[in-house]
Amino acid sequence: MSFNRIYGLFLRHFFLIKSSLPRILDLIYWPTIQIILWGFISLFFSTYSNYYNNTLGVILTCAILYDFLFRSSISFNMLFLEEIWSRNFTNLFIAPMRISEIIISLVVTALIRTLIGLVPAILITSPLFGISILNLGIPLLFLFLSLYIFGITLGLFVSSGLLRYGPAFENIAWSSLFLLAPLGCIYYPIEILPDMLQTMAKALPLVYIFEEARSILINQYVDYSNIKNAFILNIFYLFIGIVLFYYSFRQARKKGSLINIGE
């Protein structure tokens, strides 16, 4: 494992971001709009709903957490797509980079991209809505970490598809999280779902993460079993994601998709 090579691939994306103000603004714009939108919806519900009574920040906090998940996954995919769009893919794979180094570099770069977008959005919630996500306290760190692991796991799944099937898989990259969002129980408790979907939802770490966020904000109670369940599932899916990525790379070498991935 070479730090130099990991840093090199990070630099490739850092140079790209820092040289373009529109790119930075784009990273900040969507999370900010999302938070403002959900801020007002949250204000409305806290006024008219018993469930959310006195818990002004529940929806907004969940919106921020979901956006963090969304941005980390999309950031991971974007780093991969950038290489395809710029026709730089082959150059990358003839450089002496191990797959593990590529994954680590993308994980670190995706985190930085995500934070560029999300920190300003978090900062505006306090002056605009009088809410701070930091009210979740120390467990917030665990929730963010858990969401981040799941975000990059989804990124690994989608990137594996891109490796194997090329840009044809691009639409899946954009829609992957929307497919999971209804089952993630982001804004509502799991009991809302029909029984069959509840079983499926319980296989996702998202349910435990958002259940925990609501538990802390509504009941002022930290249930570490939710955090534990989320981590166990995350480790399981991350393992599958990494194995799948390696497998796709091997398949891409067999099928020749590393040569003509831009087509």
Next chain:
Amino acid sequence: MQYPIDVKNLSKNYSNKAAVKNINFKINKNEILGLLGPNGCGKTTTIAMMLGLLKPTNGIVLIDGEDIEKNRIKLLHKMNFISPYIELPKKLTVKENLIVYGKLYGVKKVLLRIDHLSEKLRLTEFLNKKTGELSSGQKNRVSLAKALINDPKILFLDEPTASLDPETGDFVRTFIEKLSKEREMSILLASHNMDEVKRLCKNVLMMKDGLLIDRGTPNELIKKHGKINLEEVFLKLNRTSNEF
């Protein structure tokens, strides 16, 4: 004797097609070997297998005596590649691109290396320009700089002068010629420019439908086929024969 490149019984089959059929060749130190053939004959597939981008169905590629399939990462440090079909990120400046690839290849003192290559390849004046804003001749020289950033012992050149004006084309050819002599490189040159191949290559391989159908020095091939130049040999072989 151990060759820098030794290709043995190399084949690649896709589900319903054999792209490369049992080819054998070696490249010596300080040698530029030409690889000629019509589009789709298997040149790129062959190069991709030599670079470890593609897994051969059969056969072996030895780089300095080591199997590329078993030591891909280690051997890629010694190699590099340039092709008009692969680009560097357009939004990065020339210098940023070279820094990135310097890091990826583990080059020590990467800025000094960039200065050295910039001088040799006449890049200094546009080092801080975005790569996408360069002319095709300038981009080509930048790609060449990227391909030389790790001071490779083995270089794969896929149509290195395609779409270049005559002056830039000549500059690149002269540069490759010098490079091979000064750095004792082994170079595989795939090209459709027969004059270029005749000027640069000591030996030439002719490919058709995944097979190596002939080989020799340019002059040997011209004489053997009773033609006046390499282009005519190429035309003759591709119109009539697919046997060695």
